[in-house]
Amino acid sequence: MIVAGNWKMFTGPDPRALADRIAGLQGVEAIICPPYTELRACVDAGLTTFAQNVHWEPEGPYTGEISPPMLLGLGVHGSLVGHSERRQYFGETDIDVARRAEAALDAGLRVIACVGETQEERDSGDTEMVLRVQVGVIDDECGEDDRLVLAYEPVWAIGTGRTATPEMAQEAHSFIKSILDRPVLYGGSVKPENAAELMAQPDVDGALVGGASLDIESFVEICEAAARSRS
């Protein structure tokens, strides 16, 4: 099981205090995705550290971006790509996301690639079509790479307090794996109160946690639920 904490554009917990709390956990890998300015501190604290995004070129005129070799040079282990906030607010397309993923994997980074439908798409019965396109493009570029993990994050559940039911998550994860057979994390308002039932689903291989990862106690409780879910 994997539990990844996406701190978004927030200052998260103290990296050393967090590293102390998760050091003894068995059966779960904790990954921290802090803002760029906290990457070094998280690496130095011994945390498995991912960036929140990564560009496909090793260098170039791409103001505001960061490249795979730059992240590797900092000791960073991987990167998120395709988070819905990148797609929604910064216009990233399925192709952009797949290119970012492919370049990061080729450079030796691990990748968590996020996919998920909007409320409108779910309401109009288009969830599977959206997932087929988003996952299909990632599959075309990356294939079943060992360092690739997917995250199913229904957009309507991110930061809203609304969570997919365990059955909805299971259905989407199983569909995603039928296209690209890699581990799939669930993301969207995961909290200590709902983590266990989500991670009890056979195709839910962990969680991508936003808001609740900013609090050490909540994040550790979710990691503990993940560890218990397969023991």
Ligand code: PEP
């Ligand atoms: C996220 O940012 O990936 C996320 C799932 O956020 P939240 O847990 O706050 O919904």
